[in-house]
Amino acid sequence: MLVLSFSVLAEPTMPVIKIASLRLPATESGWTGNRDRIAALMEELHADVIVVQDVSQANGGSNPACWLGSRLKYSCDFISADRPSQPDRHGHAVLSRLTTLEDAVTLLHGDLAPSAAGMQRLELQRARLNLYAATMRPADNTPIARGHQAADLRSWMDATNDGLPSLIVGDFAAPTEELVRQLPGFQPARRNPSMRHGDARSRNGNDEHGMDVLYQVRSFADIRQQPIELPAGDSSEAQRLGGMATLRLTRAVPADANEEAQAAPQTP
Template sequence: MKRLACLCLLLLLSCASTTQVPPAHADGTLAVRIVTLNLYHDKDDWPARRVQIVETLRRMQPDVIALQEVLQHPDLENQARWLASELGYQWEFFSTDAPGKPRRYGNAILSRHRVLMRGQEVLRPTDDNRTVGLVRIELDGHPLNVYVTHLHWTDAGTGIRAAQVADLVRYIGTTSAGLPSLVAGDFNAAADAPELALLRQDFADTYGSLHPQADAIASSTLNLKYFAPRRIDHVFHQCNAFAPVASEILFTRPDAAGVWASDHFGLYAHLRLTAGQPQPHCGGRQGRAR
């Protein structure tokens, strides 16, 4: 009986080790893993789509998940809340819709680490209903800022996106407290687009840093079933705080029943926190997805 109990304990420990991602690399440096995904709100059979999403995220166990096009209404539980409940994560929702409204739409951040603070800012123009949300998490005893945003969508709206990026950068400046920071979301623009230039002064495109020669199809974060290929969903890392380790596009295939996770693909990034030394690909042009 005693041997059986010991065997059960060993099996439990083994299972736990395969589901938890270690926060540190072998050299002791901290690692952070983040996923960003535009959920496509409740279109195209959300109950079917969310199965693939939650199964993939449960398997990956990222430290943080940034979500865009998150919806709730009387017949739909807040999508971020549902995902957080399924994954055992904490969640924060950011919207220009007042908390008491029955229908609310916006962005969210999910984290499997302790949340130290949260914040939100509305981006100009206010009638575009865009926000930047902030969650400060405690990663293995170290505070880390994660920002989520979703910028204006029209091709002709470069000036609007530029104003929103200016607001975003200003908000980061007033809230980051000098801590390592990541910015993730749907920017509706390529990483090297002129309207994102202000952000690129201190932040680098993680995927582009690692895949400078990636072609448009291979690097598209728009689902090719719905759109022409474009990489518009990004994780930007602070240049003097992170070194990119890996990044890949997620949800690039439908499930066995032919259901796609979203009209966007997801983006995964794995970064190593550095000792404040500037990293390559920072403060300059990023690799363009052609």
């Protein structure tokens, strides 16, 4: 007979978060012809957060990622380095069904065309965590340019993380070994180098890492990774859209920790 101690029985269960990283079909016909099926697939997966890469928004037109967010009843935060006044904007989007406590945007410089990175402070079962979303693919795709973008991201995270558990969801041109060196303390959920849509092949002939979720090893435990694939339709082949990582928090900071600290009586 197994007997558990009171300390084990009383140990709280740490919250779990599911993060999906997607790239939607690039052509208008590919998107409009499959968007209902993609929405149904994502509704079934029930991710807490969905980060969508390579999002294009035409002036006066709909944003595919935000359409998906609206369909799923998720919030949508479109992150772009292009000015809102530009007729066509490109970037990535964060869709979330969690409560957002704070958000912010910065630029990552690596060449003449900086990219934008976003941060959302989320509440997960009363615990707080930071989710950073980035596209680190400088046009001048060299180790120096990639290093500049990584340095910008590290500096911004140091200034904004407030000591909370943090994740980075993005699309990375750097090879895996370089990426891990650039972002110390973070582990890729998908450990092998990857490429577009998950194929073991690089766009430029290099071992680029591709889309992934990087988690802070002192704050999260890796539970599961799974591909996100759209099954073949009547007139289309099966499509790899991205992947989803399921992670468990191992170091939680309550959402009301600062309020509790302020309310606690001070020792004279």
